[in-house]
Amino acid sequence: MKTQSFIPPSRTLMGPGPSDVSSRVLDAMARPTIGHLDPIFIKMMDEVKALIQYAFQTKNELTYAISAPGMAGMECCFANLVEEKDKVIICKNGFFGERMKENVERYGGIPIMVEDEWGKKIDINKVEEALKENEDAKIVAFVHAETSTGVKSDPKSLTKLAHDYDCLSIVDTVTGLAGIPLLVDEWEIDAIYSGTQKCLSASPGLSPISFSNKAKEKIKNRKTKVKSWFHDLNLIMSYWEGEGARSYHHTAPINALYGLHEALLILSEEGIENSWKRHLDNHILLRDGLENIGINFLVNEDDRLPQLNTIFIPDGVQDAETRSRLLNEYNLEIGAGLGTLAGKVWRIGLMGHSSNENNIDHCLKSLSEVI
Amino acid sequence: MKTQSFIPPSRTLMGPGPSDVSSRVLDAMARPTIGHLDPIFIKMMDEVKALIQYAFQTKNELTYAISAPGMAGMECCFANLVEEKDKVIICKNGFFGERMKENVERYGGIPIMVEDEWGKKIDINKVEEALKENEDAKIVAFVHAETSTGVKSDPKSLTKLAHDYDCLSIVDTVTGLAGIPLLVDEWEIDAIYSGTQKCLSASPGLSPISFSNKAKEKIKNRKTKVKSWFHDLNLIMSYWEGEGARSYHHTAPINALYGLHEALLILSEEGIENSWKRHLDNHILLRDGLENIGINFLVNEDDRLPQLNTIFIPDGVQDAETRSRLLNEYNLEIGAGLGTLAGKVWRIGLMGHSSNENNIDHCLKSLSEVI
Numbered sequence: 001m002k003t004q005s006f007i008p009p010s011r012t013l014m015g016p017g018p019s020d021v022s023s024r025v026l027d028a029m030a031r032p033t034i035g036h037l038d039p040i041f042i043k044m045m046d047e048v049k050a051l052i053q054y055a056f057q058t059k060n061e062l063t064y065a066i067s068a069p070g071m072a073g074m075e076c077c078f079a080n081l082v083e084e085k086d087k088v089i090i091c092k093n094g095f096f097g098e099r100m101k102e103n104v105e106r107y108g109g110i111p112i113m114v115e116d117e118w119g120k121k122i123d124i125n126k127v128e129e130a131l132k133e134n135e136d137a138k139i140v141a142f143v144h145a146e147t148s149t150g151v152k153s154d155p156k157s158l159t160k161l162a163h164d165y166d167c168l169s170i171v172d173t174v175t176g177l178a179g180i181p182l183l184v185d186e187w188e189i190d191a192i193y194s195g196t197q198k199c200l201s202a203s204p205g206l207s208p209i210s211f212s213n214k215a216k217e218k219i220k221n222r223k224t225k226v227k228s229w230f231h232d233l234n235l236i237m238s239y240w241e242g243e244g245a246r247s248y249h250h251t252a253p254i255n256a257l258y259g260l261h262e263a264l265l266i267l268s269e270e271g272i273e274n275s276w277k278r279h280l281d282n283h284i285l286l287r288d289g290l291e292n293i294g295i296n297f298l299v300n301e302d303d304r305l306p307q308l309n310t311i312f313i314p315d316g317v318q319d320a321e322t323r324s325r326l327l328n329e330y331n332l333e334i335g336a337g338l339g340t341l342a343g344k345v346w347r348i349g350l351m352g353h354s355s356n357e358n359n360i361d362h363c364l365k366s367l368s369e370v371i
Numbered sequence: 372m373k374t375q376s377f378i379p380p381s382r383t384l385m386g387p388g389p390s391d392v393s394s395r396v397l398d399a400m401a402r403p404t405i406g407h408l409d410p411i412f413i414k415m416m417d418e419v420k421a422l423i424q425y426a427f428q429t430k431n432e433l434t435y436a437i438s439a440p441g442m443a444g445m446e447c448c449f450a451n452l453v454e455e456k457d458k459v460i461i462c463k464n465g466f467f468g469e470r471m472k473e474n475v476e477r478y479g480g481i482p483i484m485v486e487d488e489w490g491k492k493i494d495i496n497k498v499e500e501a502l503k504e505n506e507d508a509k510i511v512a513f514v515h516a517e518t519s520t521g522v523k524s525d526p527k528s529l530t531k532l533a534h535d536y537d538c539l540s541i542v543d544t545v546t547g548l549a550g551i552p553l554l555v556d557e558w559e560i561d562a563i564y565s566g567t568q569k570c571l572s573a574s575p576g577l578s579p580i581s582f583s584n585k586a587k588e589k590i591k592n593r594k595t596k597v598k599s600w601f602h603d604l605n606l607i608m609s610y611w612e613g614e615g616a617r618s619y620h621h622t623a624p625i626n627a628l629y630g631l632h633e634a635l636l637i638l639s640e641e642g643i644e645n646s647w648k649r650h651l652d653n654h655i656l657l658r659d660g661l662e663n664i665g666i667n668f669l670v671n672e673d674d675r676l677p678q679l680n681t682i683f684i685p686d687g688v689q690d691a692e693t694r695s696r697l698l699n700e701y702n703l704e705i706g707a708g709l710g711t712l713a714g715k716v717w718r719i720g721l722m723g724h725s726s727n728e729n730n731i732d733h734c735l736k737s738l739s740e741v742i
Contacts, residue, residue: 005395005633006629017622018404029401030397040379071621072439228599229473253575253627255574256624265375
């Protein structure tokens with residue numbers, strides 16, 4: 001058959017991301033492409049920077065959007081902050097801790113793993129033990145919102161602990177940003193990255209990122225060049241920072257940035273605290289509805305991400321077949337389990353534009369019908 | 372002032388990229404976001420792969436679009452194909468040869484530079500000398516279409532030479548693809564990358580890429596892991612290759628891929644040979660018009676890229692001020708000179724959707740008025 005224009009169906013996206021993208025953001029992405037060095041585009045980039053600073057609650061100068069997805073944001077942090085033989089404490093309580101380990105090893109560092117069970121939060125005492133045993137550790141890295149399990153951790157305490165032992169913190173908030181409280185400056189986080197396709201509800205493909213001055217100093221004073229040219233912040237700083245002319249590094253993803261600008265604008269109009277509250281309120285609605293039909297959560301209430309609800313697949317219910325029916329008959333996407341949780345759980349996202357009562361009703365009704 | 376939705380002006384993009392994006396492609400990017408593991412999306416990705424294979428004129432299985440701009444495509448080739456201490460012959464006749472050197476060094480290789488003047492094509496005899504002097508060289512890397520100068524090189528002869536000396540070839544065709552003849556299989560090119568924002572006229576942000584089986588074997592048999600997790604093709608192969616389920620690597624940039632799909636579809640509707648011919652015909656039109664108003668080209672006719680016309684700024688004409696007037700008064704973007712050519716030349720792109728008679732008329736008329 002001859003290839004034709006691609007007309008996707010209209011899904012309700014309640015998996016672990018992407019979330020539903022609003023028509024405002026879709027419309028923004030369809031506006032005319034202009035040059036990446038056009039003064040009008042550069043002014044828009046300044047606004048994107050200010051809006052990301054707002055979302056992260058930071059004044060960090062080195063705050064921008066990487067021209068690649070969240071996983072590139074992770075790589076950027078480790079590529080820039082890890083030098084040969086640096087010890088990095090990695091708190092692993094799900095899939096993404098393992099990714100961090102891969103990154104540290106590839107960039108020549110030594111990962112020190114502190115492991116907790118999938119579905120449990122990070123045990124801060126174990127982290128302190130690891131820091132005591134590794135006095136020369138340079139970094140503590142952890143996931144704010146584990147997309148594989150729906151568990152939140154405590155960046156404030158973990159960063160404080162890292163600083164007590166003279167370490168920097170690297171925080172993965174791909175799924176956290178705009179969904180649960182996050183105060184980058186107040187909590188003194190050193191490096192943090194996110195994605196656009198979770199609670200910001202822009203299309204996937206960019207990674208908001210921010211570095212403290214302390215992190216920036218470490219990057220400026222590296223003994224060796226960053227292995228990745230694309231990620232070398234020493235090159236990128238001159239492009240995003242300061243007023244006026246930007247030196248050419250790479251061509252920015254123009255239309256994707258239009259979309260991110262609009263998504264961040266929507267967030268600023270709602271107000272970040274209101275966004276956190278909406279995510280929590282809607283979690284409670286969904287939770288009550290799920291419990292009514294006898295469905296149980298993997299994570300205990302206190303450690304649960306409101307934007308990502310990991311539930312046990314009810315006994316006797318087929319995993320893939322049921323998700324397939326939800327998708328094909330109800331246009332509803334929910335997420336499968338990852339890694340050790342595959343086949344055991346589903347992940348129901350209530351992220352960004354997807355976190356609303358209509359979606360919750362649709363999800364509960366559809367689930368009740370198919371299981 | 373409060374931040375508002377970003378409404379860009381309608382420019383005519385005749386710089387070195389991005390080029391004008393057609394309303395078909397803009398509309399495609401505004402279609403509803405669906406999940407990156409949705410079977411319907413995966414089917415579209417298969418079509419994107421087939422369409423990229425068509426654009427490159429290759430049957431290479433390892434052909435896909437990197438989720439980041441062309442410069443990441445460059446990094447992906449070097450990150451995967453260069454191992455510690457590998458000698459890489461780099462043909463440098465402009466800005467992007469220098470970038471290749473940076474990449475080789477960072478990934479632990481030894482760059483052997485073969486330099487030609489900016490604005491001249493690669494001297495194949497010098498490359499052969501370098502290969503004779505470096506019998507242990509592993510790779511020959513060069514730029515098919517130098518975006519900094521508007522010079523084309525000869526991938527067929529250079530790849531044949533590389534193979535004669537038991538080397539692989541890495542080819543940068545960021546500006547070349549769809550603008551001038553390129554036959555990846557017939558010319559036996561081993562690794563090649565491009566961008567979306569030049570002669571394909573999709574929005575910037577993705578990098579079409581393709582690897583021969585020989586290159587793939589080298590990657591599979593690496594002695595050390597690829598330093599960059601994001602770029603490790605051993606991980607990515609399982610995502611893009613073969614039928615059926617794709618293992619999760621990163622979230623694909625959904626809407627950007629809708630746009631690329633549509634842009635590639637437009638190319639396949641026109642036919643690749645017709646696209647090459649249109650770029651050449653329009654270059655001749657523009658050239659005649661420019662010569663009529665006394666403007667001279669940097670590059671001699673035979674080595675000139677039809678899609679990127681590098682012209683000397685006429686005596687007594689201000690560079691930045693004139694480009695600024697063209698942008699503000701005529702909504703026309705043309706490119707400045709890069710590197711050693713800054714202030715001396717302008718670069719006028721006739722790429723993809725921008726390569727048409729209306730644009731040529733608008734450009735000639737505007738230029739005549741401001742200079």
